[in-house]
Amino acid sequence: MSAITTAPARARDLAMLVAAFALTAGLGTAAETLRGTCIRVADADRIEVWLGSRDDVVTVRLAGVDAISLRESYHLYATLYIRHLLLDKPVTVEVHDRSADGEVTGRVIVDHRDVSYLVISEGLALDDGSAPAGMRLVVAEELARAQEAGIWAPESAD
Numbered sequence: 387m388s389a390i391t392t393a394p395a396r397a398r399d400l401a402m403l404v405a406a407f408a409l410t411a412g413l414g415t416a417a418e419t420l421r422g423t424c425i426r427v428a429d430a431d432r433i434e435v436w437l438g439s440r441d442d443v444v445t446v447r448l449a450g451v452d453a454i455s456l457r458e459s460y461h462l463y464a465t466l467y468i469r470h471l472l473l474d475k476p477v478t479v480e481v482h483d484r485s486a487d488g489e490v491t492g493r494v495i496v497d498h499r500d501v502s503y504l505v506i507s508e509g510l511a512l513d514d515g516s517a518p519a520g521m522r523l524v525v526a527e528e529l530a531r532a533q534e535a536g537i538w539a540p541e542s543a544d
Contacts, residue, residue, distance in 0.1 A: 509536020
C-alpha cells in the first residue's frame with residue numbers, strides 16, 4: 387500500500403520540480419553576459435567591444451534604442467554622448483539577441499549605469515519598445531519629454 391501512495395507523491399514532486407525549473411530557467415541567466423572594453427562607437431546605437439582575446443571583437447546594438455528616427459543633429463549628439471560615456475571604458479553587455487552575422491543586441495552597462503536609459507533620458511534617442519526592460523525605457527523617454535531634453539526641446543523661434 388505504501389508503494390501505491392508514494393508513487394503519486396513522487397510524480398507530484400517530480401512535476402513540481404519540472405514546473406519550478408521551467409519557471410526559473412529564464413530568470414537571471416537567460417541573457418549571456420559579455421565583459422570587455424568599448425573600442426569603437428559606430429553610431430548612436432552601435433558600438434564595438436573587445437572581449438580581451440586577440441581577434442575577439444563583437445558589434446553590439448544598444449537594446450531598446452531608436453536613434454535612426456532622429457534628426458541628423460540629434461543622431462550626431464547621441465553618437466558623441468555615447469562616445470564620451472563608453473570609448474576605452476570597461477563595459478558589460480547583457481545579451482538579449484544574437485544575429486546570424488554575430489551582431490549582438492543587448493543592454494550595455496558602464497559604471498553600473500544602463501547606457502540605453504541614459505541616452506533616452508537625455509532626449510538623444512527614442513525607446514523602440516523592444517528591450518525586455520522596456521518599461522524603464524518608457525520612463526526614461528517620459529522623463530526626457532517632461533524636462534524638454536534633447537529632441538523634446540521646443541524649437542527655436544528663429
